[in-house]
Amino acid sequence: MPKVTIDGHTIEVPEGTTILQAARMIGGDVTPPAMCYYSKLKTSGGYCRTCIVKVTKGSEKDPRPMPKPVASCRTTVMDGMEVQNNSAPDLLEARKGVVEFLLINHPLDCPICDQAGECHLQDLSYENGLSTSRYEFKRREFEKIDIGDKIKLHMTRCILCYRCVKVADQVCDTRVHGVINRGDVAEISTYIEKAVDHDFSGNMIDVCPVGALTDRTFRFKSRVWFTRPMDAHRDCKTCCGRVVLYMSGNEVLRVSARKDQWGEVEDASEGRAGWICNECRFEKKELKDWTVEGPRNIDRHSVISQNQYLEKKNLRIDVSNQKQIEEKAHN
Numbered sequence: 001m002p003k004v005t006i007d008g009h010t011i012e013v014p015e016g017t018t019i020l021q022a023a024r025m026i027g028g029d030v031t032p033p034a035m036c037y038y039s040k041l042k043t044s045g046g047y048c049r050t051c052i053v054k055v056t057k058g059s060e061k062d063p064r065p066m067p068k069p070v071a072s073c074r075t076t077v078m079d080g081m082e083v084q085n086n087s088a089p090d091l092l093e094a095r096k097g098v099v100e101f102l103l104i105n106h107p108l109d110c111p112i113c114d115q116a117g118e119c120h121l122q123d124l125s126y127e128n129g130l131s132t133s134r135y136e137f138k139r140r141e142f143e144k145i146d147i148g149d150k151i152k153l154h155m156t157r158c159i160l161c162y163r164c165v166k167v168a169d170q171v172c173d174t175r176v177h178g179v180i181n182r183g184d185v186a187e188i189s190t191y192i193e194k195a196v197d198h199d200f201s202g203n204m205i206d207v208c209p210v211g212a213l214t215d216r217t218f219r220f221k222s223r224v225w226f227t228r229p230m231d232a233h234r235d236c237k238t239c240c241g242r243v244v245l246y247m248s249g250n251e252v253l254r255v256s257a258r259k260d261q262w263g264e265v266e267d268a269s270e271g272r273a274g275w276i277c278n279e280c281r282f283e284k285k286e287l288k289d290w291t292v293e294g295p296r297n298i299d300r301h302s303v304i305s306q307n308q309y310l311e312k313k314n315l316r317i318d319v320s321n322q323k324q325i326e327e328k329a330h331n
C-alpha cells in the first residue's frame, strides 16, 4: 500500500486513494477544503480548485516536486509522496486567490440568505478570504427561478460546482437540468424552467455548498442557528428515512438528510448513502410523523453548535423576547 506524508503526518492508504481522501483519513487541519468534490457522487471534483495542495516530493521512484499546486481531490497518492497543505504559506496564498475568484460574482447577501450558518463558502472565505474585493467590473446577475414547487434557484449565488447536476444524474432517474453555456455566462438551467420533480430531487439542496438551491418550504422561516436539530427516523418505503429535523419548539421547520463532518450525506446502511426522498423532506412536517432519537451533534465549527453550547449552559435567549435579550446583553 502506498505511503503518503501530508503536513508531516504519514499514512498508508489503499491503492488509488486521492490526496484529499488520504488527508480526510488523517483528519483535522491537514484536510484541505473541498467545494465541489463529494465522495458520494461519482466524477465530482476538479471544478473549484479550493482543494489545491503543494506536492514537494512526487514519489519514492521520482522524487521531483510537482511544478504547481494540484487539485488534491483529483490527484492519486504515489508511494513516498510528500504533500504540504497548511504548512506551506505560498500554497495558502494561492488558495486565497482561488477564494477571491469564487467570490467575484457571489453576492454578500448572507444576512438574508437561508444558507447562512451552514454555507461552506462563508466558512471558506472567513478562513482563507480577503476582507475586500479587487474586482471592479459588473457582476453577474440573474432572476430567481422556481425549479419545481419545492426548490428555489438563486443563480447569482451559484459557484458552478456541478454537485446538483451529479445528484440529478446519479440519484434521480431523470435529469432535466444542467450547466448551459461556458465561462462567465455558464449557468444552471432547467431550460424553460422545467420542474425538477423526481422523488429524490430535494437532495440537490443538501449538496449545494452555497445558498443557490434552497428549500421553498423553509425559506425565511428562521435563521438556522435558532433551530434545534434533532436526529429522527420514520419507516419510509422510498428512502432510508433517517433525517435531521430542525425544530422550533414542537414545530418542524425543516427536514434534511444527515450530514457527516465533511458536510456530505452520511451512509445509511451497507455503505449506501443516506439520500432522503421528497416525501420525507417536504411533506412530513409534523412531529407525529417521526420517531425522534435525540439532539443532533453538529460536528462542524458552526454557529449551530454554538447554539447547542449556549443551550447546555442555559444561556440561550428567546429571540422574540426583547427584555431577555437586553438582560443577557447586560450580564
Ligand code: SF4
Pocket: 157, 158, 159, 160, 161, 162, 163, 164, 165, 188, 204, 207, 208, 209, 210, 212, 213
Ligand atoms: S446550484 Fe449549488 S450545487 Fe448546483 S452547481 Fe450551483 S453551487 Fe453547485
Ligand code: FES
Pocket: 033, 034, 035, 036, 037, 045, 046, 047, 048, 049, 050, 051, 052, 071, 072, 073, 074
Ligand atoms: S474540491 Fe477539488 S477541485 Fe473542487
